[in-house]
Amino acid sequence: MEQIRILLVDDEEHIRLLFKEELEEEGYSIGLASNGFEALEMLKVGEFDLVVLDIKMPGMDGIQTLNEIKKVNKEQRVILCSAYGEFKQDFSSWVSDAYVVKSADMRELKDTIKNVLGV
Numbered sequence: 001m002e003q004i005r006i007l008l009v010d011d012e013e014h015i016r017l018l019f020k021e022e023l024e025e026e027g028y029s030i031g032l033a034s035n036g037f038e039a040l041e042m043l044k045v046g047e048f049d050l051v052v053l054d055i056k057m058p059g060m061d062g063i064q065t066l067n068e069i070k071k072v073n074k075e076q077r078v079i080l081c082s083a084y085g086e087f088k089q090d091f092s093s094w095v096s097d098a099y100v101v102k103s104a105d106m107r108e109l110k111d112t113i114k115n116v117l118g119v
């Protein structure tokens, strides 16, 4: 069985490592990027079934990164992720597949990943 590949994009190292560990336990193969530019480069050279994208990042934020990703490949599945609940109100205007508020409890993210992937 081929592993599902997820690209995790977050400027905070501890979040990248926590999410990586938790999602690898679920059987996913994880790629890591620490900013939007790096994420776009990684998507050029490799295919990912899903991108989990932090919103608040220096340089290019998650919304800008999302728009760039969709310009290149509008089929790319993307989940936006943020510690800030207030972003949820703007979700309808975004072209991401889902939005998750970051939490120490990873259940919502894991469930959302399954929903978006249809597994």
Ligand SMILES: [Mg+2]
Pocket: 010, 011, 012, 054, 055, 056, 057
């Ligand atoms: Mg951040």
